[in-house]
Amino acid sequence: MSVCLAGVDASERRGGWDPDADGRRAGLESPIRTVLESHTSSLTAADRLTLVPDTHYPFHPSSGMVTDPAVVAALVDHLEGRTSADIAVAGISDDRIGFDRTADYLGYPTILESTDATLVDLADESRRNRVVSIDGERVSLTVPERLLESTVVVVPTLRPTEDGPVAGGMRTLERFVSSVDDSELTALAATRAAEPVLTVLDATTAYGGDPVAADTLLxxxxxxxxxxxxxxxxxxxxxxSALENAFGVSVPSITVETPNDGVSVDVDSLRRRLPKGELPPPDEMHPAVTAAYRLYATVSGDAVPPQLEQGP
Incomplete structure (x- = not known):
């Protein structure tokens, strides 16, 4: 199996975060086309396409902790130019915040308004029971019907989870299913139930203890x-455990394709550039966040969240 890497031209950004989402989107047209080239037939044959990005509050795309909506919009642009399929961008509400608020915060309604793609909250979708066998163990889960009835493309970010392993496509899908089984088995079971046609990893900004402009798509x-x-x-x-169960006892042999028709990517150089840290503790807030939120609360009259009350 092969994974395609394509670089993103960041010459106009001059090393900093570009707040122009449409500008980022335009710069992604060529690398998106490159990484999807070998998957064109399976994507254009679909009647329904569901893109599943990494969306959770309260992270900004510049943090590397959530998928950049510009990557998703560029995917939609590419797909709409090649298929008449119904395209949806899926998220899910949780017990803390609704997906509509998360999507608004990240800017999805604005950047997708020029497309026919719809935002869907899979918390509102009907579900089906599925039983997946993993190494002889039966894993029961409930899965949103949309993930079972459409062609799924997962769009995660390059970052670790709170427990340390990579977040990736399998754990992105895990958020959408319900199961009483072990989380690692659930992540793999969710992937096998949804059967995504591919994963497009957003490593334009990655996180590994600190955010870094990796300017890469996989x-x-x-x-x-x-x-x-x-x-x-x-x-x-x-x-x-999720990856170990996915591949069994053998270490996977993965061919890395780095096309020469765009910005080149050197895997070893990219690996050296990425920070090797963990996620920040959930109970520790950066002082800049505290100060910014207090300013917002002063202007808007909104309440300051309790976890920010103890900041400097």
Missing amino acids: AGPTPQVDALASSLLERSIADD
């Missing part, structure tokens, strides 16, 4: 992309 089968992402963050597959 695309390929979900487990293989997750394995390569794990390698880039210098995580061991042996320490990742």
Whole structure:
């Protein structure tokens, strides 16, 4: 199995975050076309396409902790030019915040308004029971019907999870299913139930203890992309039960394709550039966040969240 890497031209950005989402979107046209080239037939044959990005509050796309909506919009642009399929961008509400608020915060309604793609909250979707066998163990889960009835493309970010392993496509899908089984088995079971046609990993901005402009897109089968992402963050597959169960006892052999028709990507150089840290503790807030939110609360009259009350 192969994973395609394509670089993103960041010459106009001059090293900083570009707040112009449409500008970022335009710069992604060529690398999106490159990484999707070998998957064109399976994508254009679909009647319904569901893109599943990494969307959770309260992170900004510049943090590397959520998928950049510009990547998703560029995917939609590419697909709408080649298929008449119904395209949806899926998220899910949780017990803390509704998906509509998260989508608004990240800017999805604005950047998708020029497309026919719809935003869907899979918390509102009908679900079906599925039983998936993993290494002889039966994993029961409930899955939104849309993920079972459409062609799925997962669009995660290059970052670790709170527990340390790579987030990736499998754990992005895990958020959408319900199961009483072990989380690592659930992530793999969710992937096998939804059967994504591919994963497009947004590594335009990555996170590994600090955000870094990695300016790269990866695309390929979900487990293989997750394995390569794990390698880039210098995580061991042996320490990742989801990946270990996906591949069995053998270390996966992954061919990395780096096309020469755009911005080149050197895998070893990219690996060296990525920070090797963990996620910040959930109970520690950066002082800049505290100060910014207090300013917002003063102007808007909104309440300051309790976790920010103790800041400097």
